[in-house]
Amino acid sequence: MSAIANHSQLTIHEAHQLLKTRQISAVELARTCLARIREVEPELQALVTVTDELALSQAQKAEALIAAGDAQSPLSGIPVLIKDNLCTRGVRTTCSSRMLGDFVPPYDATVVEKLTGCHAVIVGKTNMDEFAMGSSTENSAFFPTRNPWDRSRVPGGSSGGSAVGVAAGEAIYALGSDTGGSIRQPAGFCSVTGLKPTYGRVSRYGLVAFASSLDQIGPLTQDVADCALVLNAIAGYDPRDSTSVPYPAPDYTQCLTDDLNGLRLGVPKEYFVEGMQPEVATVIRTAISRLEELGAGIDWEVSLPHTPYALAAYYIIAPSEASANLARYDGVKYGFSYLETNNMWQAMEKTRQRGFGPEVKRRIMLGTYALSAGYYDAWYLKAQKVRTLIRQEFDQAFEKYDALVTPTSPTAPFRIGEKVDDPLQMYLSDVCTLPINIAGLPAVSIPTGFADGLPVGMQIIGKPFSEETILKIAYAFQQATDWHKRKPAI
Amino acid sequence: MKLSREEVLHIARLARLGLDEAEVDKFREQLSELLESFAVLQRVDTTGITPTAHSIALENVVRSDQVAASLPPDQILANAPQKEGDFFRVRPVLGDR
Numbered sequence: 001m002s003a004i005a006n007h008s009q010l011t012i013h014e015a016h017q018l019l020k021t022r023q024i025s026a027v028e029l030a031r032t033c034l035a036r037i038r039e040v041e042p043e044l045q046a047l048v049t050v051t052d053e054l055a056l057s058q059a060q061k062a063e064a065l066i067a068a069g070d071a072q073s074p075l076s077g078i079p080v081l082i083k084d085n086l087c088t089r090g091v092r093t094t095c096s097s098r099m100l101g102d103f104v105p106p107y108d109a110t111v112v113e114k115l116t117g118c119h120a121v122i123v124g125k126t127n128m129d130e131f132a133m134g135s136s137t138e139n140s141a142f143f144p145t146r147n148p149w150d151r152s153r154v155p156g157g158s159s160g161g162s163a164v165g166v167a168a169g170e171a172i173y174a175l176g177s178d179t180g181g182s183i184r185q186p187a188g189f190c191s192v193t194g195l196k197p198t199y200g201r202v203s204r205y206g207l208v209a210f211a212s213s214l215d216q217i218g219p220l221t222q223d224v225a226d227c228a229l230v231l232n233a234i235a236g237y238d239p240r241d242s243t244s245v246p247y248p249a250p251d252y253t254q255c256l257t258d259d260l261n262g263l264r265l266g267v268p269k270e271y272f273v274e275g276m277q278p279e280v281a282t283v284i285r286t287a288i289s290r291l292e293e294l295g296a297g298i299d300w301e302v303s304l305p306h307t308p309y310a311l312a313a314y315y316i317i318a319p320s321e322a323s324a325n326l327a328r329y330d331g332v333k334y335g336f337s338y339l340e341t342n343n344m345w346q347a348m349e350k351t352r353q354r355g356f357g358p359e360v361k362r363r364i365m366l367g368t369y370a371l372s373a374g375y376y377d378a379w380y381l382k383a384q385k386v387r388t389l390i391r392q393e394f395d396q397a398f399e400k401y402d403a404l405v406t407p408t409s410p411t412a413p414f415r416i417g418e419k420v421d422d423p424l425q426m427y428l429s430d431v432c433t434l435p436i437n438i439a440g441l442p443a444v445s446i447p448t449g450f451a452d453g454l455p456v457g458m459q460i461i462g463k464p465f466s467e468e469t470i471l472k473i474a475y476a477f478q479q480a481t482d483w484h485k486r487k488p489a490i
Numbered sequence: 491m492k493l494s495r496e497e498v499l500h501i502a503r504l505a506r507l508g509l510d511e512a513e514v515d516k517f518r519e520q521l522s523e524l525l526e527s528f529a530v531l532q533r534v535d536t537t538g539i540t541p542t543a544h545s546i547a548l549e550n551v552v553r554s555d556q557v558a559a560s561l562p563p564d565q566i567l568a569n570a571p572q573k574e575g576d577f578f579r580v581r582p583v584l585g586d587r
Contacts, residue, residue, distance in 0.1 A: 423523075
């Protein structure tokens with residue numbers, strides 16, 4: 001690993017100490033990350049936009065505050081990457097789509113406002129699957145992002161750029177979004193920590209909507225302690241998001257202990273799917289045994305019988321909601337616009353034909369079909385009823401267990417190009433993460449080892465608003481192991 | 491569960507998505523295969539089950555009707571593909587298809 005990498009591979013809590021005690025400066029830290037970006041981007045392509053001027057200006061302001069003793073937040077002066085579906089005022093926000101290739105938002109997402117309010121230093125906007133639709137970042141309209149652990153392989157998706165940025169030290173942490181696994185699965189594939197909060201815990205205002213009942217924003221970090229720090233900054237009620245819950249958020253750093261005695265964990269066997277990579281199953285079982293050694297009680301025989309239906313339910317519900325959310329892209333008020341016609345409908349049709357990539361079109365069409373007259377009851381309504389059953393099953397499980405533990409993905413990162421022509425194969429890589437979005441639960445993925453040199457993530461799922469419990473379990477695991485400290489050789 | 495060409499064109503029309511011939515064929519294949527696979531949902535007994543629209547259900551989320559500042563017109567128009575003065579320029583809506 002290069003000398004440049006060292007500083008950018010500090011955690012938030014380490015960097016905060018060094019900044020507070022003036023051993024490094026915020027500007028130095030920003031320059032380190034920007035240099036690291038220049039060093040690795042030709043190979044990794046995790047970023048759509050590098051925001052060097054903004055970063056240096058924010059770093060200077062943070063430095064002045066830190067020097068005056070006025071920087072209250074542990075995130076002050078710390079470089080961060082923002083997924084490119086989060087609106088950043090004055091900074092291009094593309095969703096990795098030609099439809100928004102030149103779109104510059106006139107406002108910040110709430111989470112971006114919260115971070116800039118903490119004097120965070122934004123170093124770039126990250127590449128993603130177009131409109132968050134995908135599991136490999138290969139659906140970006142611009143370029144695929146490469147996994148730093150093996151550059152012929154995918155980083156996962158749709159927050160692939162964010163996961164890679166953290167793994168490769170292009171920033172100290174990142175924000176991503178998760179609708180069916182889009183934070184957790186790339187976190188697993190890149191060996192970083194990624195959390196999807198309970199639905200409604202973090203405001204979606206300013207997140208370009210994909211599926212409004214499933215989307216959540218969350219942190220990708222180098223460890224659980226950092227994850228808690230970021231969650232502290234972004235969680236909370238926002239009147240501008242009417243699905244944002246009016247429950248106060250606790251200080252998530254307070255729950256981080258390494259004592260799991262008395263905790264009951266369940267392992268739902270349906271998540272060890274047929275066709276799962278055997279080495280991945282072995283790594284996960286070893287990790288769960290470790291949790292048992294740390295004091296947790298494990299029930300290896302939990303069953304959630306409706307799990308196999310979650311994929312179908314998700315791939316009806318999410319595209320249906322997407323077909324409504326993406327109807328706004330009509331070339332009229334913003335975004336790409338086909339101009340060579342004076343016919344309104346043709347303009348819209350051609351705009352959408354040229355502006356959207358194939359996966360986006362596929363999902364819009366699936367969703368339009370499922371919601372259309374004559375099919376709504378059999379498809380969309382049916383899927384929503386199955387959703388109720390899936391949720392009820394989780395609720396019953398959480399009466400007996402404090403958390404559930406599963407693999408994050410059935411396989412290690414696959415090769416670029418391997419699944420991109422087979423939509424169903426691609427969808428199967430999210431089979432462990434999708435049910436969690438359907439039920440609105442919080443879940444975190446943490447590095448748990450390697451299968452043939454490729455990262456494996458373990459997922460810890462909690463009942464609604466139990467981020468403290470799942471973070472505690474993840475923290476204890478990280479105190480007893482060092483998987484999360486390994487870095488790719490780049 | 492094979493979709494017909496007409497069904498694909500109908501869906502595309504509802505979604506205002508232009509498709510060329512190759513896309514119609516490709517999506518017809520892919521959507522048929524996907525729907526075939528998702529039809530497994532029909533096997534689940536959902537008698538008496540109410541649908542879930544939102545996993546964390548809130549009710550009647552309202553705010554008081556207070557006038558506040560909006561974005562100024564120049565910012566709203568900044569990304570407009572076509573504009574004229576303080577207006578978005580659009581094509582004629584009436585009198586066609």
